[in-house]
Structure formats: structure tokens, C-alpha cells
Amino acid sequence: MRYFIEFAYKGTHYHGWQYQPNAISVQETLNKVFSTLLQDEIEIVGAGRTDTGVHASQMYGHFDTEKTLDLEQLKYKANSFLPKDIAISKIIKVHDDAHARFDATSRTYHYHISTIKDVFNNELTWFSQQKLDIEAMNNAAKLLLNFTDFQCFSKSNTDVFTYNCDITEAYWTQKNNELIFTISADRFLRNMVRAIVGTLVNIGLHKITIDDFIKIIESKDRKKAGFSVPAQGLFLTQIKYPYINNDESI
Secondary structure, three states: OEEEEEEEEOHHHOOOOOOEOOEOOHHHHHHHHHHHHHOOOOOOEEOOOOOOOOEEEEEEEEEEOOOOOOHHHHHHHHHHHOOOOEEEEEEEEEOOOOOOOOOOOEEEEEEEEEOOOOOOOOOOOEEOOOOOOHHHHHHHHHHHHHOOEOHHHOOOOOOOOOOEOOEEEEEEEEEOOEEEEEEEEOOOOOOHHHHHHHHHHHHHOOOOOHHHHHHHHHHOOHHHOOOOOOHHHEEEEEEEEOOEOOOOOO
16 A cells, blocks of 8 residues: 655755765655654655755655554654654555656745845755845746756756756745745756756846846756755745645545
């Protein structure tokens, strides 16, 4: 039988989602807890990878077991065993072919830039002292929806079959002392969001123009795009599936 888990984590003290041989990861931490509780070797397959220091307010994974589970009791016990920076919100029984990674139809990320030095929020935002032109950044962000090939924003030497992504929304908002970038797509390339944000920041600083931004995307050259912003401001915030909604899961 296959089960989905919906969970969140603060990525500050983890070397990303995926298992690492010499460093602690979110996947390894969850595997150990579920293996202990179910007294079986449990391997959780995640909906995607997040890099070192990146957070998730909504993440999914799946695992298989032949044991009959009390899902609420398992959630309670797992949260008791897990460290304070990982929390499970749901465990859901799904059909046996359901796949946390391949069945996801949309993913949304938020990137948070703090406009003030906030000592209580410095692990969850990137502090930028320079004033950014949010209108110019939004004008550039809209153009992302006109393209599909985002090789220029992909980490070099990435083993992928295609650099095509269908971006459905990309925009900036301001809330109090934070600038928040929202971007949704069917899939993302490695380091893509952080590279996009870095390039948009260069737009906001008037270091490059809208025309430059278009030429960067058309170039397919990572060296021409902007810097990769720090990991701590990035959150995976939503994953959508055709058989799960966020209010009432199957």
C-alpha cells in the first residue's frame, strides 16, 4: 500500500532534501523516523529536491508498506520523534501507482528579500540594503511566461533531458519590510529560481535592462544571467496533484 505524507521543514540545518553520504538531509531524517516507527526499511520518495538551506512550507513524499496504519496515530508519533524543524501535517492513503514526484502538476516557490536587517528573521530571508525598483522587476518577471527554455537559469552540468518549463505565474509583492517573489511552473531546473531572482534583482538595481533580460533568456547561457541569491530566502510553498486538493485529501 502506498501513502503520501505532507510535511514542512526549515532547511537551515540540512544539506537539502536528498540523502547525502556525509551530511544530514531531510530525507534521511524522515526515513529513520518512519523506519523506526514501522519497524521496517522505509524509503520516502520526495516530490522534488531542495538545495542546502532551502525551506518548504509544503512538501510531499510517498512510501510503501504492507502494514495496516492508524494514520492519525502515526502522524502524532512521527511528529514526536522528528526534530522541531520538520513537521508532518497529513498522511494520506493513495492508489498504488501514485508518485510524489512524477504526478505533481504544479510547484510554487516564494523568495523573500528583507529590506531591513532583521535579527529574528535572518535565516528565512535574504537582507538587501540596496533599494530595488519593484515595478521594473515585475515588468521583467511577466516576460518569463513568454518563454519555455530556461537553460540560462539552470545550474551547469545538470543531467536533464530538457530545459523547458511551463511558467504560469511570476510576480513580486511587498509586505511590510519584505519583497516576495512568487513563481509557479510545472517543473523547475536546478538553481533556477535563485538564478531568476538574482537576474531580476539586477533589473531592480538598473544594472541591466528589460531588453538585456530577454537576450539573457534567448542566449541559453548561464554565464550571462545574474548571480544566484542565497538559499535561506527560498521556500517551496505548494505542490499540486490531480487527485489531492489542499482542503480535503482523498
